[in-house]
Amino acid sequence: MKKEREASALILILSAPSGAGKTTLCQKLAERNPHLYFSVSYTTRLPRPEEKDGHDYFFISREEFLKKIKGNFFAEWAEVHGALYGTSGDSLNKAIKNSQDVVLNIDVQGALQIKKKYPEAVSVFIVSPVFGDLKERLKKRKTETGEDIEKRLRHAKKEIAQSGQYDYKITNRKLEEALGELEEKITFEKSKPNR
Ligand code: 5GP
Numbered sequence: 001m002k003k004e005r006e007a008s009a010l011i012l013i014l015s016a017p018s019g020a021g022k023t024t025l026c027q028k029l030a031e032r033n034p035h036l037y038f039s040v041s042y043t044t045r046l047p048r049p050e051e052k053d054g055h056d057y058f059f060i061s062r063e064e065f066l067k068k069i070k071g072n073f074f075a076e077w078a079e080v081h082g083a084l085y086g087t088s089g090d091s092l093n094k095a096i097k098n099s100q101d102v103v104l105n106i107d108v109q110g111a112l113q114i115k116k117k118y119p120e121a122v123s124v125f126i127v128s129p130v131f132g133d134l135k136e137r138l139k140k141r142k143t144e145t146g147e148d149i150e151k152r153l154r155h156a157k158k159e160i161a162q163s164g165q166y167d168y169k170i171t172n173r174k175l176e177e178a179l180g181e182l183e184e185k186i187t188f189e190k191s192k193p194n195r
Contacts (some may be wrong), residue, residue: 036102045059
């Protein structure tokens with residue numbers, strides 16, 4: 001009997017400006033879709049009080065990060081708001097080999113690098129309905145200083161300007177709706193015959 005071709009892994013890139021509600025969206029997405037593997041990035045930024053090493057990020061020094069760049073450790077990496085962030089190439093390739101659907105929570109620079117290496121990756125940009133709202137969300141979060149907020153807002157503006165390069169754009173007006181929309185895109189992409 002002919003062996004069925006194994007379904008290939010879905011590489012889902014999720015990008016959103018800070019404060020667009022991506023963290024909550026991802027938490028809900030993970031709860032409702034246990035088959036998704038959320039890649040844990042490496043970063044040189046300091047952990048926030050509630051963050052755990054190895055869970056939210058692997059927190060490493062700039063020196064260690066630079067060594068890893070030299071050793072070709074990353075599938076992509078970028079400098080965002082003054083810190084370095086990167087995705088391990090090995091864990092991404094392992095997920096792909098095991099047909100494991102993987103979610104990469106990365107910025108626009110990283111998204112473009114992944115798309116170049118893995119053209120089959122699906123990219124989704126999450127937008128906050130209004131820019132003013134973004135500032136309010138960042139202020140409420142109270143994890144950044146005023147200067148940091150301004151830096152993040154400037155970066156957000158730049159990212160929004162590049163969002164046309166994504167396969168899909170979802171506006172996060174209501175969490176449930178945005179989540180439903182995202183799940184619809186995942187189901188649709190998974191059902192494509194060439195997958
Ligand atoms: P935060 O410091 O708020 O956790 O993340 C800041 C930004 O870095 C977000 O836009 C997030 O998507 C991005 N980011 C997180 N991990 C990675 C990564 O591995 N690579 C890239 N290019 N960006 C990342």
